[in-house]
Amino acid sequence: MKPVNQKAWLLVAPVLALVAFSAVIPLMTVVNYSVQDTFGANQFFWAGTVWYEQVLASERFWNALGRNLIFSFIILLIEIPLGVFIALNMPKKGPGVAACLVLMALPLLIPWNVVGTIWQVFGRVDIGLLGSSLALAGVDYNYVQDPVDAWVTLIVMDVWHWTSLVALLAYAGLVSIPDAFYQAARIDGASGWAVFRFVQAPKMARVLTIAVLLRFMDSFMIYTEPFVVTGGGPGNSTTFLSIDLVQMAVGQFDLGPAAAMSIVYFLIILLFSWIFYAVMTRHDDDGAKGG
Amino acid sequence: MARIEISGVRHSYLRAPQGDEDYALRRIDHVWETGGAYALLGPSGCGKTSLLNIMSGLVRPTEGRILFDGRDVTDLPTERRNIAQVFQFPVIYDTMTVAENLAFPLRNRGVRDADVRRRVEEMLAILGLADRGRQRARGLSAEDKQKISLGRGLIRSDVNAILFDEPLTVIDPLMKWELRTQLRQLHQRLGHTMVYVTHDQTEALTFADQVVVMHQGLIVQVGTPADLFERPEHTFVGYFIGSPGMNVLPVHADGNGLSAGGVRLDPPASVLPTEGRLEVGVRPEHVRVGREGAPARLLRVDDLGRRRIARFDLAGLKLLAALPEGSEIPSDPCVTFEPGKVHLYRDSWRVSGERLP
Numbered sequence: 001m002k003p004v005n006q007k008a009w010l011l012v013a014p015v016l017a018l019v020a021f022s023a024v025i026p027l028m029t030v031v032n033y034s035v036q037d038t039f040g041a042n043q044f045f046w047a048g049t050v051w052y053e054q055v056l057a058s059e060r061f062w063n064a065l066g067r068n069l070i071f072s073f074i075i076l077l078i079e080i081p082l083g084v085f086i087a088l089n090m091p092k093k094g095p096g097v098a099a100c101l102v103l104m105a106l107p108l109l110i111p112w113n114v115v116g117t118i119w120q121v122f123g124r125v126d127i128g129l130l131g132s133s134l135a136l137a138g139v140d141y142n143y144v145q146d147p148v149d150a151w152v153t154l155i156v157m158d159v160w161h162w163t164s165l166v167a168l169l170a171y172a173g174l175v176s177i178p179d180a181f182y183q184a185a186r187i188d189g190a191s192g193w194a195v196f197r198f199v200q201a202p203k204m205a206r207v208l209t210i211a212v213l214l215r216f217m218d219s220f221m222i223y224t225e226p227f228v229v230t231g232g233g234p235g236n237s238t239t240f241l242s243i244d245l246v247q248m249a250v251g252q253f254d255l256g257p258a259a260a261m262s263i264v265y266f267l268i269i270l271l272f273s274w275i276f277y278a279v280m281t282r283h284d285d286d287g288a289k290g291g
Numbered sequence: 292m293a294r295i296e297i298s299g300v301r302h303s304y305l306r307a308p309q310g311d312e313d314y315a316l317r318r319i320d321h322v323w324e325t326g327g328a329y330a331l332l333g334p335s336g337c338g339k340t341s342l343l344n345i346m347s348g349l350v351r352p353t354e355g356r357i358l359f360d361g362r363d364v365t366d367l368p369t370e371r372r373n374i375a376q377v378f379q380f381p382v383i384y385d386t387m388t389v390a391e392n393l394a395f396p397l398r399n400r401g402v403r404d405a406d407v408r409r410r411v412e413e414m415l416a417i418l419g420l421a422d423r424g425r426q427r428a429r430g431l432s433a434e435d436k437q438k439i440s441l442g443r444g445l446i447r448s449d450v451n452a453i454l455f456d457e458p459l460t461v462i463d464p465l466m467k468w469e470l471r472t473q474l475r476q477l478h479q480r481l482g483h484t485m486v487y488v489t490h491d492q493t494e495a496l497t498f499a500d501q502v503v504v505m506h507q508g509l510i511v512q513v514g515t516p517a518d519l520f521e522r523p524e525h526t527f528v529g530y531f532i533g534s535p536g537m538n539v540l541p542v543h544a545d546g547n548g549l550s551a552g553g554v555r556l557d558p559p560a561s562v563l564p565t566e567g568r569l570e571v572g573v574r575p576e577h578v579r580v581g582r583e584g585a586p587a588r589l590l591r592v593d594d595l596g597r598r599r600i601a602r603f604d605l606a607g608l609k610l611l612a613a614l615p616e617g618s619e620i621p622s623d624p625c626v627t628f629e630p631g632k633v634h635l636y637r638d639s640w641r642v643s644g645e646r647l648p
Contacts (some may be wrong), residue, residue, distance in 0.1 A: 183349050184382035187445060188368040189399035198384045198395075
């Protein structure tokens with residue numbers, strides 16, 4: 001038999017303790033809440049799967065999930081093509097490159113709640129530059145009262161905040177293409193579209209998968225910006241899962257249902273992460289021998 | 292196919308070039324005749340690739356014109372020059388199959404489907420990839436990828452010329468030989484004008500009918516491999532062609548005439564230049580070692596199998612001599628140069644007409 005060295009446990013113990021405190025224990029606390037009921041005073045009663053059944057049966061949950069998915073879908077549909085378009089038109093050489101990169105990186109450096117505040121003020125009909133300009137131009141725009149306006153505001157804000165991330169990633173993919181590929185394509189008589197389709201797009205595919213993953217995860221977990229701009233309204237029109245969750249847990253102090261909802265939310269994100277991971281690693285295997 | 296004339300071409304990658312040293316191509320005047328197999332030979336950075344890119348239109352020359360069959364194409368873009376070019380490193384379209392890669396240049400030019408299929412089949416057979424047509428190109432080895440790059444150039448039957456820019460760099464030596472032989476056969480069969488850029492003299496000499504030697508942005512000599520070996524027009528050609536290269540020694544003039552490292556030279560007075568830096572060039576094969584002539588000190592002998600290379604110190608100058616197998620080197624060696632095989636150079640260019648005794 002192989003000798004077992006028990007001292008190894010001692011060496012990994014600090015890491016285990018750290019991970020336990022930062023991730024496992026909080027998660028398990030939530031799991032614990034999700035299967036119990038409480039009326040305060042630190043008294044808990046076993047509730048089993050009641051909260052899960054309640055969450056999965058509630059229209060409120062499915063509506064919020066639906067809003068999340070629609071929001072992510074729309075911003076991906078805008079940000080990915082727009083980011084690629086911007087990357088294709090960015091200069092490849094010269095002093096313009098640095099200027100472009102700095103400009104593009106600026107929105108990425110602004111904290112989420114500040115972005116929210118900027119757009120909250122920017123869009124106000126009374127004092128905001130955008131809101132009052134639109135009002136002057138005769139456009140009926142009011143994100144506080146009109147659900148469509150609220151959605152448009154959130155989407156434009158997200159596009160403004162995050163398109164540069166997609167553009168920078170796509171640009172990184174583009175500049176890694178050797179000149180010989182473009183020269184060979186010209187020799188082969190390829191049209192501009194063919195160059196994009198057969199030279200640029202395949203080289204960008206990998207970074208774009210990462211861009212889609214990042215943007216999907218981020219937008220699916222969006223909280224701060226809609227909380228600051230619309231607070232989930234008007235009505236429930238911009239109440240996403242995260243906002244709903246906080247309202248339930250902190251606002252109504254329904255710990256059980258909120259915990260069950262957190263777990264479901266967590267599992268959904270885990271599922272999507274796994275799908276993207278599988279797609280990306282398959283892509284890597286495929287491209288490992290490519291050059 | 293076309294006769295390609297390069298007329299007064301100068302090129303600089305700088306925006307405001309000043310002197311000659313700012314030019315990658317200092318001045319090129321040359322004609323590539325229809326159906327010729329040319330090698331463009333020179334060290335890295337001598338302007339070979341620049342010249343190639345100017346012919347294919349990827350680069351526009353700072354000055355001068357490019358004529359295809361007398362028609363000025365200097366301002367035409369690459370797409371309209373109908374030139375094929377193969378690059379140093381393989382360029383393949385990752386997402387396509389091998390056959391689609393080969394078909395790409397034809398489809399872009401609107402060739403009929405049936406023709407495309409027939410020519411792709413032919414090309415796959417020529418490249419030895421017949422069983423790989425449906426395979427995705429990205430998984431292939433570097434060699435096979437480069438074969439595809441070659442194939443995309445060769446498949447266009449109507450091109451004005453095919454330009455190869457050191458295409459066999461990534462291929463292993465044995466395969467290199469085979470592919471080069473295939474290219475040579477293809478040239479004989481299809482009769483394309485081919486220009487083959489390389490810095491490897493063996494590659495150049497085995498591929499081409501005519502070798503064009505470039506040095507520091509200039510064409511220094513155009514000729515058959517034998518011409519380059521026997522009559523190097525420039526000291527660089529003598530040094531670059533042949534292994535080892537030509538000995539180039541400074542010439543001294545005194546009351547008795549000319550000498551190089553103590554070896555007496557007696558040129559006819561008529562060819563003796565009156566000014567400029569004089570040098571003499573003699574190939575190691577034409578250095579005689581014996582008991583007569585100028586004394587030299589033996590430094591080292593390298594045995595290369597069929598022959599030996601002896602290194603001498605000749606009055607402070609380095610001199611190489613190629614000795615046939617089995618020849619003796621005396622203990623106090625002296626050297627002379629073989630009559631008729633010595634070239635005189637003024638400012639690096641050969642003084643033409645006469646040979647020195």
